[in-house]
Amino acid sequence: NPLPDGFVYIDAKIPGVVYEIRYAGSNNFIGKPVRGYKAAQAILSEPAARALARVQQEFIRKDYMLKIFDAYRPQTAVNHFIEWARDRNDTLMKSKFYPKVAKKDLFEFGYIASRSGHSRGSTVDLTIIHVENCEEVDMGSSYDFFGEISHHNTSQITEEQRKNRELLKSIMRKYGFRSYSEEWWHYTFTPEPYPDTYFDFPVK
Ligand SMILES: C[C@@H](N)C(=O)N[C@H](C)C(=O)O
Ligand SMILES: [Zn+2]
Numbered sequence: 001n002p003l004p005d006g007f008v009y010i011d012a013k014i015p016g017v018v019y020e021i022r023y024a025g026s027n028n029f030i031g032k033p034v035r036g037y038k039a040a041q042a043i044l045s046e047p048a049a050r051a052l053a054r055v056q057q058e059f060i061r062k063d064y065m066l067k068i069f070d071a072y073r074p075q076t077a078v079n080h081f082i083e084w085a086r087d088r089n090d091t092l093m094k095s096k097f098y099p100k101v102a103k104k105d106l107f108e109f110g111y112i113a114s115r116s117g118h119s120r121g122s123t124v125d126l127t128i129i130h131v132e133n134c135e136e137v138d139m140g141s142s143y144d145f146f147g148e149i150s151h152h153n154t155s156q157i158t159e160e161q162r163k164n165r166e167l168l169k170s171i172m173r174k175y176g177f178r179s180y181s182e183e184w185w186h187y188t189f190t191p192e193p194y195p196d197t198y199f200d201f202p203v204k
Helices: 046-061 075-086 159-174
Strands: 007-009 043-045 064-070 123-130 177-180 183-189
Touching (some): 046 064, 046 123, 046 183, 159 177
Antiparallel strands (some): 064 123, 177 183
């Protein structure tokens, strides 16, 4: 599928990455596929993908690989999140993804953005896995768990889990990705090539 100029499919550029594109399926905080995801694909701006390729190379030297949960996110998908949040009766996935945070606070507390860096094309949600068994490295909370335990400065995780988050953060930073205090998995490449544009082409 042709992409807009300046965007690439990550799997065409970076060998060995594992994908679990959560919003294309139902294992996410909404509990169903999110609008705008027509395929389980990961797309990024070219500069972000080039930098991520270097991250992957460095992790492979350390016997880890990247696992990607989300990358470019169409504004249509963000609008679906906003619509979902307005329906206070739909708490289908609360126990798994936001047990201690009221649904009405998810945007205000910074767990979901109505203008997301993901839509600007240079933000990625990811973790690292062990090369030998493809198991996720223990980060102390799971992807899209909205709560204090997912913050970088939480006191609710073990030293080992903190070290694992630091490992991911240090290599991501080395290649230009900025971390996000509320979510250990969320990184934005800087300088962003499209800092003011919220794209809305589908993921397919
Ligand atoms: C929803 C979560 N995966 C995420 O990416 N949150 C940030 C704040 C965002 O929506 O940009
Ligand atoms: Zn994110």
